[in-house]
Amino acid sequence: MLKVAILGAGRIAQIHSKSAFLNSQCELKLIADPWKEGVDKLANELHCEACYDYYEAIDRDDVDAIVIATATDLHIDLMLHAVKRKKPVLCEKPIDLDFQRSITAVKEIQSHDGKVMLAFNRRFDEDTIAIKEAILNNEIGEIRQVIITSRDPGMQPVEYLKTSGGIFKDMTIHDFDTARYILGEEPIEIFATASRLVDEELASINDYDTCSITLKTQSGKQCIINNCREAVYGYDQRIEVLGSQGLLKTQNHRPTTLKKYTLDFTGAQKPLLNFFLQRYISSYRKEFDVFVSCLVEGNEFPTNLFDGLQALYLAVCAIASTESNKAIAVNPEGPKESLTDDIGLFLL
Template structure:
């Protein structure tokens, strides 16, 4: 039985730890986080060890694999520490906000033949996986256009935004990875615009809260991404793929699929799920499953650190394009 430690007891760490604890194929040995109250409460709830020192947990002989859900600026050190000990890692995105540091880390991981999966969890959303399957099976023919809508229900706390790396590197980077995955090619050019339509005060960071992005691949495939930090009706996430034989799309999730017709309203439905942890609860479980399958079968990781580099390059180009107001080659 694979023995796993989860680093981080925040909202992502809690999700990973709970999924590991619930999986009969593995054992949750420990959770680690410097915030004593959070980590002790999580460990007590899941019946594992608690530690305030992430690095010491990585070193433990009774830990076979690591899940990194700590702040971004700790990802490289903790991941490389585990890789040097021969331990596989599931690391939250991004590897780092700085492309040079991230690239150096990826090259070191590859030199050491490290088994590292980057947690682009939207690849593992069941609806998105079925959509990708339809593409792979030729249902839409040659992919021509991908349209991605990605809107959070509310603006994140200012302190989070201050250290997030900006909307393109923090939020839209998921969409950049999804675009690459669905298009089947890397974009070569990006056009982007960013505005502060929700909170003009974000200029001090500086950051945007509303963005639109156009991507073009070498063969001419197109992708349009629209993102917003605030959608008053809930977590709005939709994918559409248009091709030579037709189109596939997935819709938003709701607590219930029930629809009502009355004299006062037509097709009344439940509101959208209101947080990404609710919307993507399944994808985090499936993500862990694919990590474990890759390890058990000694197969390739389904999302690699190199995928993280490619998504970060697109994010950096989008920032440049938004700031300059012109198309940027990637």
């Protein structure tokens, strides 16, 4: 049976560990983290070994597959280490916050024929899957416009966001991947505009809290993404797809279906699911299960390093568009090696 090591003991690592524990095609061998207290508690709960060194965990002979759910700046190093030992990896997004480093790393991983699945969990959400299936079944004909609404329930402190990479790399990056997935065609043009409407303090770290992005593909399909760091009514995650034969819409998720009708309000419901851990918990589960079943059954991973790179690339272009007030051309085959040229070349 496939033996899995989870690197990390934080929130996402806990989800993956529980998935591994419940998945009948694999065995949760160990959880690794230098944070002894956290890893001990988690390993104890899930009846597996604790390990205090990421690299040691990767090296162990009784570990077949690696899940990287550590801090972002370790992703590349740990992926490379695993790949060199021929161990397949499920790595949390993003590859790295630095675009140039990411390009270089992907090249190196590819030179080792590394098997890496990138953890874009939203692709495994039942609603996103249902949309994709309806499109593939030709239920709405050719896609014309996609609208992705993605808003966080509340904003973290500016201090915390300082290391996030900015709204485009931290938040919109999920929507860039969803856009590529649903469009089924690479964007070749991007325009972004951003504001500070939640907290003016974001100016101090050159970041934004509210943005609107327009993508266009070669064939003219359009995608509009709108993000806000704060939506007081809860975690707002909706997708609309206009096709030549119809429209698809997903709705927000709620903890119950109860509706209340009173003198003042009719049809009021309780607040939405609070945040991504509640809203997307089943997609995290399914993502892990797909990772394991791909390995066990020898299938291709549904998300790979190119997906990781392309989403980051779109984020970098969005930043350039915001700064220049111009649409940016995007190379559908992915970024060139040298970043500066790339962006330079592609300003329309």
